[in-house]
Amino acid sequence: MAHHQFEPDIYLEFVRSHVAHYDELEDTVAGVTEALAATRILDLGAGTGETARRVLEKHPGARVLLVDASAEMLEAARLTLPEDRIEQIVVQQLEDPLPEGPFDLVVSALAIHHLESADKQLLFHRIAAALAPGGSFILADVVVLDDPGQAVLSFGSPYDRPDRLDYQLGWMEEAGLKPSVVWSSGDLAVVKADRPIE
Numbered sequence: 001m002a003h004h005q006f007e008p009d010i011y012l013e014f015v016r017s018h019v020a021h022y023d024e025l026e027d028t029v030a031g032v033t034e035a036l037a038a039t040r041i042l043d044l045g046a047g048t049g050e051t052a053r054r055v056l057e058k059h060p061g062a063r064v065l066l067v068d069a070s071a072e073m074l075e076a077a078r079l080t081l082p083e084d085r086i087e088q089i090v091v092q093q094l095e096d097p098l099p100e101g102p103f104d105l106v107v108s109a110l111a112i113h114h115l116e117s118a119d120k121q122l123l124f125h126r127i128a129a130a131l132a133p134g135g136s137f138i139l140a141d142v143v144v145l146d147d148p149g150q151a152v153l154s155f156g157s158p159y160d161r162p163d164r165l166d167y168q169l170g171w172m173e174e175a176g177l178k179p180s181v182v183w184s185s186g187d188l189a190v191v192k193a194d195r196p197i198e
């Protein structure tokens with residue numbers, strides 16, 4: 001996914017043409033959250049709201065905060081999602097401090113791979129701190145594989161900075177989360193990382 005500036009009008013067509021399992025990935029994120037109780041949800045790199053829309057369908061009593069660097073993508077999300085299901089729309093970089101928690105759920109699809117490794121690590125610490133005890137972080141993203149022959153996404157853009165899945169699982173553990181891989185396909189993975197109740 002070599003584009004840094006995503007265009008909301010063509011985003012779905014673009015992402016589906018680059019990520020063959022895009023809809024399965026998004027549906028998996030929503031499905032993983034189904035068994036979890038959530039009233040306050042944070043979506044990081046929310047884009048046009050495809051992840052939030054699916055997750056909100058599983059949680060009729062929940063509202064979402066959408067964070068993204070692109071005001072244009074978030075405007076498309078605002079027009080797509082029911083007004084009363086959006087708590088806040090926040091235009092900011094994922095490298096910056098997060099909106100104030102606690103959140104029952106933090107979700108992020110195909111966005112955190114845009115961050116440098118050190119910024120991913122810092123973000124995982126911030127996510128752990130923003131989660132309510134017993135809350136969960138669901139990461140759906142592209143990862144670097146041992147065998148590049150298994151890769152289905154093409155890289156080469158300076159804006160795509162995927163890391164190995166095992167590194168990211170380690171960084172989540174360092175942040176105090178308990179991660180488990182719940183789905184993978186080629187170089188895509190979905191991880192559920194729980195904040196212990198303490």
Ligand SMILES: C[S@@+](CC[C@H](N)C(=O)[O-])C[C@H]1O[C@@H](n2cnc3c(N)ncnc32)[C@H](O)[C@@H]1O
Nearest residue numbers: 045046047050068069070093094109110111114
């Ligand atoms: C491939 S889209 C994914 C959108 C949505 N999560 C989905 O699954 O359809 C990546 C999104 O991440 C945002 N993004 C990329 N780098 C970012 C950064 N450093 N901080 C905040 N948002 C960023 C882009 O603006 C874009 O909306």
